[in-house]
Amino acid sequence: MRPARLSAVTALAAVTVLTAVTGCTEKSDAKDGDGAVAVTAKDDSCEVSTKEFPAGHVRLDIENKGSKVTEVYLLFPDDRIVTERENIGPGTKARLTAEVKAGDYAVTCRPGMKGDGFRRPVKATGGTPAKRSPEMDKAVAGYREYARRQADETLPKAKAFTDAVRAGDLDAAKKAYAASRIGWERTEPVAESFGDIDPKVDLREDGVADLKPGEKWTGWHRLEKSLWKEGKLGAEDKTLADTLDKDLAVWVQKVGTAEITPTSMANGAKELLDEVATGKVTGEEERYSHTDLVDFKANVEGAQTSYELLKPVAAKNDPALVTELDKQFAALNTLLDRYRPNTSSYDFTSYDKVTTAQRKDLSDAVNALAEPLSKLAAAVVK
Structure with a gap:
């Protein structure tokens, strides 16, 4: 975030x-x-x-x-x-x-x-709704189901994390932390669309100064700081774990009511690449845990899911764009795979071990994908 x-x-x-x-x-x-x-x-x-x-x-x-x-x-x-x-x-x-x-x-x-x-x-x-083809309706239905599934699958993973926090088990909490965030990162534009949930669960430390009087820093990254920087868990952290569970439960309840359209899917895919560019590639998102590449991969997966669902429509309207997007998604995924020994797992290299030159390569690959991805919404409604 x-x-x-x-x-x-x-x-x-x-x-x-x-x-x-x-x-x-x-x-x-x-x-x-x-x-x-x-x-x-x-x-x-x-x-x-x-x-x-x-x-x-x-x-x-x-x-x-x-x-x-x-x-x-x-x-x-x-x-x-x-x-x-x-x-x-x-x-x-x-x-x-x-x-x-x-x-x-x-x-x-x-x-x-x-x-x-x-x-x-x-x-x-006026009262004229935007015209949608059957392929567009199918894409929206597919993405709505994807978003619901990611939210539903996040709750037990998040509870494994918060249970470890409440138990005061540093090692178990650290182990569960990154996995608990994958579903959220895949569908973050949906969560952001609700306005108030995202800052409650995913605010980074540099956003604390923008909180209103009486608001407190809560969510994953506050607990991340306790685990990796402070190296201890106290009563406040147990309360934060309870709050995170409650806020994520609200998110799961709201997912089914999200306003989802073909263009919001396309724009959301671009937003996920922006998230990578501004938070993951820079190492700011997971500044204490250095699990940025887990978030990075989840963001790319979420963007690619939106794209694949919209691809039948985009292929009819702009086949050259689809060819370029296929190429750039493949290139970025291949590059990311260099940082995990097992491509079927989410066990990525700690980001503090990724060199400046390697981060530059990742940034270039993200930018190469983001530019054509910014054209997807227009291609869908041609």
């Missing part, structure tokens, strides 16, 4: 105030000529080319004219995530394609990828 997530705010009720104090402005009342909604992200504003657009498939053409790396979200009024794009560098552009129903939404830009960002209210109008 990246350092901080959007905190819950009253989205549309505070539109007038937010517009006045954050610098969000509206450039015009129309889409661009090709039907896209233009989003211009700056250090002090988030400009949107229209406040209304037809429901169905909407494309956001994003340009970062600020001096900081930014990320852009399309949000439901309660801050659940419809879609997002991270790591948009200064002077660069990105494109997002999403399926939206009629209703109120907000576009948010977060310069520096920190804080609440700058918000702009938007509305999807």
